[in-house]
Amino acid sequence: MKAILCTHFGGPDELEFKDLPDPSPGSGEVVVAVKSAALNFFDTLIIAGKYQLKPPFPFSPASEFAGVVERVGAGVTGLAAGDRVLGYGGFGAAREKVQIGAQRVVKIPDKLDFDRAAGVTVIYGTTLHALKDRAKLKSGETLAVLGASGGTGLAAIEIGKLMGAHVIACASSDDKLAFCRERGADEGINYAKEDIKEALRRVTKGKGADVIYDPVGGSYAEAALRSIAWQGRFLVIGFAAGEIPKIPLNLALLKGCDIVGVFWGAFIERDPQGHQANMAELVRWADAGQISAHVHATYPLAETPAAIKAIADRKVMGKVILHP
Numbered sequence: 626m627k628a629i630l631c632t633h634f635g636g637p638d639e640l641e642f643k644d645l646p647d648p649s650p651g652s653g654e655v656v657v658a659v660k661s662a663a664l665n666f667f668d669t670l671i672i673a674g675k676y677q678l679k680p681p682f683p684f685s686p687a688s689e690f691a692g693v694v695e696r697v698g699a700g701v702t703g704l705a706a707g708d709r710v711l712g713y714g715g716f717g718a719a720r721e722k723v724q725i726g727a728q729r730v731v732k733i734p735d736k737l738d739f740d741r742a743a744g745v746t747v748i749y750g751t752t753l754h755a756l757k758d759r760a761k762l763k764s765g766e767t768l769a770v771l772g773a774s775g776g777t778g779l780a781a782i783e784i785g786k787l788m789g790a791h792v793i794a795c796a797s798s799d800d801k802l803a804f805c806r807e808r809g810a811d812e813g814i815n816y817a818k819e820d821i822k823e824a825l826r827r828v829t830k831g832k833g834a835d836v837i838y839d840p841v842g843g844s845y846a847e848a849a850l851r852s853i854a855w856q857g858r859f860l861v862i863g864f865a866a867g868e869i870p871k872i873p874l875n876l877a878l879l880k881g882c883d884i885v886g887v888f889w890g891a892f893i894e895r896d897p898q899g900h901q902a903n904m905a906e907l908v909r910w911a912d913a914g915q916i917s918a919h920v921h922a923t924y925p926l927a928e929t930p931a932a933i934k935a936i937a938d939r940k941v942m943g944k945v946i947l948h949p
């Protein structure tokens with residue numbers, strides 16, 4: 626089989642496109658023929674050695690995928706060759722075949738296409754956990770989403786609307802904001818043109834946002850927190866801007882607000898049943914067209930370096946998909 630391999634930490638152009646022997650399933654495992662693999666922002670970090678997870682070399686990037694079960698190992702029940710599935714392994718999906726524990730794949734309905742299915746797990750899984758389990762977002766509350774046209778941002782717009790929130794998309798260009806409105810955002814703030822603190826106050830008529838979803842960090846985080854509502858919740862999702870902000874704690878005191886950490890990767894290990902329930906909900910929503918898993922672009926597997934560069938260059942709206 627063909628695979629994209631990271632043999633040492635470096636940039637996207639240092640990835641190698643290689644032949645590997647086909648895998649065999651061990652006990653409790655399946656082998657899936659990958660039809661679509663989805664990239665995330667953290668793939669820009671994992672190949673550079675800048676992510677919290679550092680897999681042993683050589684490894685493939687791309688943590689999530691959709692495809693067809695090809696072989697089933699001893700002891701596996703409920704899955705058979707030919708089943709259409711999506712799956713999440715943390716890394717390792719940028720290859721033609723994935724060998725993975727059967728509990729890490731979920732069957733998908735016939736009409737959910739592989740490209741959309743591949744990109745459901747990370748961005749929507751993170752966001753459902755963030756908005757439902759961590760922020761306890763309530764219908765009628767105001768939700769401000771930073772980096773709103775990116776993967777997790779798009780998921781926050783769509784799940785926020787499904788949960789009944791008034792959604793304010795915040796992004797760096799008018800094109801990105803137009804995309805966010807098409808996906809359901811009620812309002813838009815261009816933080817490249819306007820100070821996000823003043824803009825959030827203006828849009829919420831001085832009250833501030835009840836929940837702030839921040840996958841960007843950098844200088845936006847503190848400015849956004851300064852306009853959170855009384856007893857609001859600020860969700861720490863990620864730091865795509867590169868800088869981890871240092872927040873003055875008096876802001877939490879003055880706003881009576883919560884600064885809430887979200888670590889989806891740890892959640893799925895610590896609460897597998899909660900994760901499975903969330904995934905069942907997400908597959909239902911995707912099947913019903915209630916979440917889009919919008920595909921920005923698809924790339925042949927050999928062009929994985931270009932796909933990763935598009936994410937790092939801040940050009941992507943929604944998901945980037947690889948086709949082995």
Ligand SMILES: NC(=O)c1ccc[n+]([C@@H]2O[C@H](COP(=O)([O-])OP(=O)(O)OC[C@H]3O[C@@H](n4cnc5c(N)ncnc54)[C@H](OP(=O)(O)O)[C@@H]3O)[C@@H](O)[C@H]2O)c1
Pocket residue numbers: 665666667747748751772773774775776777778795796797798801840841861862863864865866867887888889890936937938939941943
């Ligand atoms: N906490 C968790 O459990 C969890 C789970 C999944 C992902 N994450 C993290 O969440 C963050 C976002 O992931 P994602 O998949 O949504 O990424 P993405 O699709 O690349 O979107 C990130 C957004 O951040 C903004 N941005 C600002 N400065 C940027 C820069 N220098 N480079 C790239 N983007 C920049 C961009 O929007 P504008 O141009 O509009 O500013 C971009 O759309 C990452 O740090 C990721 O590791 C955390």
